[in-house]
Structures are given as structure tokens and as C-alpha cells.
Amino acid sequence: MLNLILLGPPGAGKGTQAVKLKEKYSIPHISTGDIFRKNIKEGTELGIKAKMYMDKGELVPDDVVIGIALSRLCESDCEGGFLLDGFPRTVHQAEELSAFLADSGRALDLVLDINVDKDELVRRLSGRRVCKLCGATFHVTGMPPQKDGICDKCGGELLQRADDSEETVTNRIEVYNRQTMPLVDYYEKMGVIAHIDGAAGLENVFSEITKSIEA
């Protein structure tokens, strides 16, 4: 059983590290952002609601997010552990998660707090490209695909995320600092947090993370 949370600002590399962690530890990767984007693509009621907030870089309201994340954690593939990416994002979400885990006899093993400075976040997000079909993530200069605009994994078209425009990126970082940063203190007090330098290369960040998990 390995119950993990990836915490960190937009562009910190949560999704990128999640792909590797999921494989190494065989735990499901649960990204509330991915759940919302899937719903937007399918045109569901949830997707229509979430899009109004996401396009502005604001958080989707707690009463919408909490139910979705906690019901996902009730699915059978989470019995052996989970990797949360982008949830919780407010103190209220964190409190609800703590209560839920206590009720179901589970506990958090580690919260990985990935830190990257603002200029680098903006650079990463403005150059990010995501596969339309499989969701694989690239960066135009940092992690370019072999063929321009085409996914290495499935040949799908690479697109820019709707909320990766410069204006929205700036707001997302501010929203993170205001609404999500307090979680660092929250988990510090619970004694389950590890601080990771996210500015290093992908492999170095991954090895720092696995060392903290196995410490």
C-alpha cells in the first residue's frame, strides 16, 4: 500500500513524474485536471461547469471537486494505493480527504511538494504540448517529440492546453500561491511532507522522489 500526493504549482512536473511513479509502484494516477479535461472533451455537464473555471485559471469549486476525487478513491484499483495529482488544492479539500481516509482505515504515506521558480514555470507551460489522443506530454525545447507536432507514442496530434496561454498561466500561479500553498503547512504539521527540488532534470527529480518514498 502506497498512498501519495503530488503537490506543486502548475508546471512543476506533477503529471510528468506521475507517469513514471505509476509505472514504478503500480498505483493508479488520479489527476482531477485530467478528469475534468476528459469531461470537457465528452461535453458532459461536469465538463461544461469545470471549463468556466479552468479557462480563467481559477479553481473548480470544492463541492464539485471533492465528490469526484473521493468517489474515484473508492474504486477497487485504489485498494493497493494511489497517486493523487492536483488534489487536494485547498485546505478544505485536504480536510475532507483526511476525514475520508481515516473513515476508510487508510493513511497518507507521503506528500511530495515539488518546487520550481516562477520564470521556469512560465517557460515550461508556454512550451508544453500535449497529445490529443493519448495525453502524453512534451516540451517544444526541453522534451521535443521526434517529429514536430506529432506524438512519439501514438502518432497523435500535439496541441497546446487551453489554459496554457500566458495570461491564464500567471493567474494559475497566483491562485496556487493563495489557495494551495497553505497545504504545505497543513501537511508539514501532519509530518508527511517531503520537499523536492523540481528544477533539476526529469530523471534527477524522479530519483529524489523515489529516495524520499523509500527513506
Ligand code: AP5
Ligand atoms: P491541472 O491539470 O492539475 O493543472 P496544474 O496543477 O495547473 O498543473 P499542470 O498540469 O499545468 O502542471 P504539471 O505539474 O502536471 O506539469 P507537467 O508535468 O505537465 O489542473 C487544471 C485546472 O483544473 C486547474 O487550474 C483548476 O481549474 C482545475 N482543477 C484541477 N484539480 C482541481 C482541484 N483539486 N480543485 C479545484 N480545481 C481543480 O510539466 C509541464 C511542462 O514542463 C511539460 O512541458 C513538461 O515536459 C515540462 N517538464 C516537466 N518536468 C520537467 C523537468 N524536470 N525539466 C524540464 N521540463 C520539465
Ligand code: MG
Ligand atoms: Mg498536470
Ligand code: ZN
Ligand atoms: Zn499520443
